[in-house]
Amino acid sequence: MTRTQKTAFILVAIVAVILGLTVQRVLSGRSGADQAALVDAGIILLPQARTVPDLKMTDQNGEPVAVDQLKDKWTLVFLGYTYCPDICPATLAQLRQIKGELPKDVAGRLRVVLVSVDPDRDTPEQLKKYLAYFDKDFIGLNAPVNQLKTLANALSIPFIPADTRKPGYTVDHSGNLALLGPDGKQHGFIRAPLNVKKLSERLPGLLAL
Template identity: 65%
Template sequence: MTRTQITVFVLVALVALVLGLTVNKVLNSKGQGDPTALLDAGIVLLPQSRTLPDLNLLDQNGQAVAVNQLKGQWSLLFFGYTFCPDICPATLAQLRQLQGQLPAQTLANLQIVLVSVDPNRDTPEQLKKYLDYFDAGFIGFTGEEATLQKFANALSIPYIPADTSKENYTVDHSGNLVIIGPDGTQRGFIRAPLNNAKLAAQLPGLIQPAPRG
């Protein structure tokens, strides 16, 4: 290898190193942490944040909520239903346990939201009773079937509406969580099944307070 080739090789290596450090600095400055560790924890961040649709639902207290006003805190949205026989109670129990593994500052900037995929049975009253069993701080959203489907599709968490004429029907839905940032935009997903140990290690670096001003 000639001196010129060695010089070029060294310069290329230095440029690669600087670029690598710069990318790492940008990711860390955004509070996103190590991308590899995030993926290993099941956290998939979107390359560009996604604006939520302008839709109105009801919370567990019967109050109207605009889904594009989920701001000021980070939110984890889980699309499920209160009559779910397995995945929903298991996921909510895991999220309750996860809260106990997170530092106080992270908890103060995070809210858990169950979005119903079964509005036929999930009234606000039913949602409140169900969620209080897991954690009184959990939030529930319900509404018209068409609105809920639009919301789920916009977040890439589609589900199959059930045949409500059947007794004890079930609803096919995803077990993934949706990550909403404090600016009210979708930042990514958390893949199912949840790994609480890895999530507890990674979420504090991701969930940062909303900037003031």
């Protein structure tokens, strides 16, 4: 990664932190204790839901998926990739653990989506094989880099496209998750690193809404 790319990545991350510090003060309709508990668990809700771009991607079964049609459930969107050496497998393992600790009816209202930031290597077959190690219901999505950039910008979850000419390349990306509501809009973030215990305690109340 060049110095310019690193600077851009850091600036975007700083903006995300500032946004989080701002919106944590304006969680509408919740008591101060509720707000504090959500923020302590790493859940940052936006003051106003954001519309998700109308993008067509391909899932791990080779089927088309419209990102703005991820509705009817709460959805956690993670931008990562299957060849990631650390953040991605750790995050997916934590999400599997969190889902397993939720009451069954609550877990049924939660969808986990991995959007690959490495479309060259993360074919549908690769995504399907990889996600099977974590949870058969996790969804993997693949799309061209230009569409990935559009989604990342809309969700305020940064990544830097890799130089795919280099063997064994890695992709710099955020560990934060985007939180989409049953209406298909973005309602907030879950900050990295994930706290399994606190998220397992706070998500049932949020997913009940």
